[in-house]
Amino acid sequence: MELFTNLGLGFSVALSFQNLFYCFMGVILGTLIGVLPGIGPVATIAMLLPVTFTLNPTSALIMLAGIYYGAQYGGSTTSILVNLPGESASVVTCIDGYQMARQGRAGAALGISALGSFFAGCVSTVIIALFAPPLAEVALKFGPAEYFSLMVLGLIAATVLASGSLVKAIAMVILGLLLGLVGTDVNSGVARFAFGVSELSDGIGFVSVAMGVFGFAEIINNLEQKGSREVFTKKVTGLLPTWQDIKDCTPSVLRGTALGSFLGILPGGGALLASFAAYTLEKKVSKNSANFGKGAIQGVAAPESANNAGAQTSFIPLLTLGIPSNPVMALMIGAMMIQGIAPGPQVMTERPQLFWGMIASMWIGNLMLVVLNLPLIGMWIKLLTIPYRMLYPAILLFCCVGVYSLSNSPFDVMQTAVFGVVGYIWVKLECEPAPLILGFILGPLMEENLRRAMLLSRGDPLVFFQRPISLTMLLIAAFLLVIVVAPTVRKKRAEAFVEA
Amino acid sequence: MKITNGKDFWAGLMFIGFGLGFMIVANNYAMGTAVRMGPAYFPTVLGGMLAVLGAAVLFRAFVSKIPHPLAVFPFRLWFVVGGLVLGVFAFYTQVPRDGGEVEKIAHELLSGVAIGLLFAAFGPRSLWVILVSVVVFGYMLKPLGLVLAAGLLIFGSSWGGHEFKPKEVTFLFVALAIFSVFAFVKGLGLPMNIWPAFLE
Numbered sequence: 114m115e116l117f118t119n120l121g122l123g124f125s126v127a128l129s130f131q132n133l134f135y136c137f138m139g140v141i142l143g144t145l146i147g148v149l150p151g152i153g154p155v156a157t158i159a160m161l162l163p164v165t166f167t168l169n170p171t172s173a174l175i176m177l178a179g180i181y182y183g184a185q186y187g188g189s190t191t192s193i194l195v196n197l198p199g200e201s202a203s204v205v206t207c208i209d210g211y212q213m214a215r216q217g218r219a220g221a222a223l224g225i226s227a228l229g230s231f232f233a234g235c236v237s238t239v240i241i242a243l244f245a246p247p248l249a250e251v252a253l254k255f256g257p258a259e260y261f262s263l264m265v266l267g268l269i270a271a272t273v274l275a276s277g278s279l280v281k282a283i284a285m286v287i288l289g290l291l292l293g294l295v296g297t298d299v300n301s302g303v304a305r306f307a308f309g310v311s312e313l314s315d316g317i318g319f320v321s322v323a324m325g326v327f328g329f330a331e332i333i334n335n336l337e338q339k340g341s342r343e344v345f346t347k348k349v350t351g352l353l354p355t356w357q358d359i360k361d362c363t364p365s366v367l368r369g370t371a372l373g374s375f376l377g378i379l380p381g382g383g384a385l386l387a388s389f390a391a392y393t394l395e396k397k398v399s400k401n402s403a404n405f406g407k408g409a410i411q412g413v414a415a416p417e418s419a420n421n422a423g424a425q426t427s428f429i430p431l432l433t434l435g436i437p438s439n440p441v442m443a444l445m446i447g448a449m450m451i452q453g454i455a456p457g458p459q460v461m462t463e464r465p466q467l468f469w470g471m472i473a474s475m476w477i478g479n480l481m482l483v484v485l486n487l488p489l490i491g492m493w494i495k496l497l498t499i500p501y502r503m504l505y506p507a508i509l510l511f512c513c514v515g516v517y518s519l520s521n522s523p524f525d526v527m528q529t530a531v532f533g534v535v536g537y538i539w540v541k542l543e544c545e546p547a548p549l550i551l552g553f554i555l556g557p558l559m560e561e562n563l564r565r566a567m568l569l570s571r572g573d574p575l576v577f578f579q580r581p582i583s584l585t586m587l588l589i590a591a592f593l594l595v596i597v598v599a600p601t602v603r604k605k606r607a608e609a610f611v612e613a
Numbered sequence: 614m615k616i617t618n619g620k621d622f623w624a625g626l627m628f629i630g631f632g633l634g635f636m637i638v639a640n641n642y643a644m645g646t647a648v649r650m651g652p653a654y655f656p657t658v659l660g661g662m663l664a665v666l667g668a669a670v671l672f673r674a675f676v677s678k679i680p681h682p683l684a685v686f687p688f689r690l691w692f693v694v695g696g697l698v699l700g701v702f703a704f705y706t707q708v709p710r711d712g713g714e715v716e717k718i719a720h721e722l723l724s725g726v727a728i729g730l731l732f733a734a735f736g737p738r739s740l741w742v743i744l745v746s747v748v749v750f751g752y753m754l755k756p757l758g759l760v761l762a763a764g765l766l767i768f769g770s771s772w773g774g775h776e777f778k779p780k781e782v783t784f785l786f787v788a789l790a791i792f793s794v795f796a797f798v799k800g801l802g803l804p805m806n807i808w809p810a811f812l813e
Contacts (some may be wrong), residue, residue, distance in 0.1 A: 120791045191665040280673070287663045288628065290659055300650075305638075305652055305656065306656075332743065333737070333743060337736075502775070505770065506785060509746075509770050510750075510766055510793065517754055518797075521805075525748060526751025530744040534736070535738065538736075541620070557695060560650075563650070
């Protein structure tokens with residue numbers, strides 16, 4: 114079996130002392146920022162991007178991946194104990210998790226979410242190993258027309274699956290594409306939209322956009338809304354769920370894992386969407402759905418499994434197609450480019466150590482996370498007692514050091530601050546920044562592929578409809594748009610986001 | 614016609630502004646043909662699409678059933694005007710590379726005030742206090758070194774929050790300064806000086 118030789122190679126890479134260390138650092142950091150409300154994986158990975166420059170590519174990606182799925186574990190702790198999502202994908206865990214904590218069952222909730230996440234993590238690791246290679250093979254046959262259509266599909270899917278207004282989300286994607294075009298045009302050498310500023314002719318820094326919009330703007334918004342929180346910091350006992358709990362939860366964990374794995378692969382998917390969908394599904398299929406919202410353990414198990422599964426399978430489009438499905442994956446592309454690796458299907462054949470090492474590290478990382486989260490839970494709870502006024506100056510400092518060290522220039526810091534203001538305004542205007550980030554990273558790629566496709570077809574735009582794969586993807590994109598605009602689905606979509 | 618949804622109103626205007634802005638600036642570059650697209654082609658098409666979508670959002674502001682007041686966030690028009698005037702002035706009075714130190718510093722201060730005013734035009738007090746501290750950190754890191762610049766950032770941004778407890782912030786500063794010196798400079802080997810440039 115080729116799969117086993119590949120996984121064998123992966124484990125031999127992931128189990129090297131150096132990679133184990135960076136995997137450990139990644140999951141520790143991920144848990145830490147997952148537990149702390151007000152800082153998410155996007156800002157953290159953005160912060161660490163400059164640092165990864167000094168590492169070898171495999172270790173760097175192993176660590177960054179660990180942050181993302183580690184945050185899914187940590188986020189549940191805060192949701193359950195504080196009724197505040199430590200991480201956006203844990204929003205729904207608050208609903209039943211916090212109720213369980215109030216009934217004195219915090220231990221069981223924490224235990225089941227860690228075990229459910231571990232199970233989901235194992236399954237989705239296998240899914241990546243199974244499905245990524247055939248997908249990459251298909252992707253190798255892609256021409257520029259297929260790539261262009263794929264990006265259209267990805268961007269449309271990202272807007273459809275976003276909450277809030279569809280028109281605004283599409284507008285944000287286009288704005289992102291445009292901002293991504295700032296800088297020197299590869300074909301003509303013209304510095305576009307640089308206004309004579311030499312720093313801008315290299316393009317707007319991706320880290321600056323991500324950190325300004327997700328890091329700084331987030332802090333300002335958090336400071337704007339005051340509010341006290343009640344923390345259950347008393348000793349949490351009974352971490353191991355009872356037999357009855359396990360019996361109750363097994364189907365939920367299975368459903369959550371399946372749904373999460375599937376939604377993670379979709380463009381625009383990932384942990385956040387997976388957890389929302391899993392909670393809604395669980396409520397629908399449950400025999401006593403009245404218990405939901407009052408401390409149903411299924412309401413914790415399903416979304417927590419789903420968000421971890423989704424977080425991991427969202428690596429599939431990244432590793433096989435080189436297309437990010439959410440802002441975290443966009444940052445991973447940034448990390449790969451810093452290392453001089455062009456993301457795409459060739460990564461697997463040209464750098465098998467990197468590809469399989471990363472997959473194997475995910476399983477190892479999940480194992481570490483169970484150990485970190487169950488016995489050491491007390492340590493993470495202590496962290497929650499740190500007031501926010503002590504946290505945000507520290508977050509700011511780390512962000513600033515990270516941005517500054519990108520090119521050792523104050524200009525990047527300035528640029529990030531500007532995006533902090535803009536990000537604040539966007540939040541106030543209910544314009545979601547996540548689609549913008551995707552557009553931003555895809556802007557230059559999309560233009561390049563459009564140009565090539567049009568050159569090959571001698572200026573005939575019909576090429577996108579004549580090639581079967583390209584046509585299929587455009588049709589799916591159109592279909593997605595149509596069903597969202599359709600009145601009945603529109604109502605359902607609004608309901609789903611309100612309910613969850 | 615009455616604006617019911619203030620958020621859509623401003624968002625629509627913003628999208629139209631960005632869309633038209635990109636189109637106008639792209640006008641300076643070569644358009645090319647569909648076969649050989651010039652640098653202006655893609656941005657012009659996208660800018661047009663953005664402006665159209667912006668118009669749709671703007672239209673929705675008048676028919677929306679979700680009411681939002683027009684004042685979505687604190688906004689100070691005079692700060693924008695002042696910031697823009699100073700910014701334009703600073704842009705045209707740039708000191709040449711071989712200019713005097715005093716003039717350079719004066720020019721940087723002028724630019725700084727312009728930017729600070731533009732930041733202060735939007736949002737709550739914490740927004741501009743924090744972001745100005747961030748920018749100050751960026752520009753002071755080299756001349757003052759990591760420790761003192763971090764101090765400016767930590768004290769500045771803490772002052773931007775709701776509560777400012779001097780003792781607590783001092784403790785935070787000492788802890789973070791020690792941590793960042795060891796983690797960033799010694800551990801990761803980032804090229805930054807720890808103390809002011811003239812002391813090292």
